[in-house]
Amino acid sequence: MQLQVTPLGTSAGRPTLVRGASALAISTATGWMMCDCGEGAQTAAQRAGLSLARLDAVLITHLHGDHFNGLPGLLGSLGLDGRERTLTVAGPPGIHEALQTLARVGALGIGPLDLKLLELSGDGGELPGLGVESGLQVSCAPLSHRIATYGYRVSLPDRAGTLDVQKALAAGVPSGPLLGHLKSGRSIRLADGRELSAQDFLGPTQKGMAVAYTLDTVPCEGAKRLGREADLLVHEATYEHARQELARLRGHTTALEAGEIARDAQAKRLLLTHFSPSVRGEELAEEASRVFAGTIAARDGEPVVLESVRGSPAPT
């Protein structure tokens, strides 16, 4: 299995000539989800070869314009495309009112689109049923910014362990459908009346690959929780650490602090994004690498591919 993470916009506050406003795609071979939808996200997605028809959900972190302003345009385009399939939009308190207001004044038309809005509250948790085409699972948790903000964890489902066929045959399981039952995790009854539990013949469950998306925020527990042992933690790094005071004042994280969060969460890799136009992403990645070696600076349109080969040690 493969997960592809494509930054669609990596700038903080406003788009620049080389970085769009915040947006990122997480895709499987069959579908995808968008995290944040800053201005220009829909065209960036199409440039990256992503089909809007296969978009399952848009996960909005907060309602600041650089994360939200592309959403009305995207919904409008899906409406013009005549899309009827459900699109889920998850977002913080106020998202329903924001879209309703735009629709009321005539700024948002969604045609036949079946829009399902999930307005998040409290401590977040699982958001079941979103990955209709992609098969992706989603959970969320609050972050700590200047307004209500939620981060997300997007993952593939866990897979049952490998069946030890020789052991099953030796226990008297005949070749055929009963082996298939064991493989899918179901217990079976043999002709001689013995009941066999699948757990006795399966290897350990294989965790589905996971990507955490945590912006905008000051360093917080929610980001660490979402990023726990994630294959990729996508964290904001608006400024370098020398401007920590400014970062805190504006509700942001420095590159060094993002590295510390990835290290503490034992994430496998860290993708920095949400760069102030006043910084160079590569320099911020270097700064974070002092505490977390597996750090990359996001660049618009340059995907990070995650393969489900597990067992490699987490970078420190």
Ligand SMILES: [Zn+2]
């Ligand atoms: Zn922002």
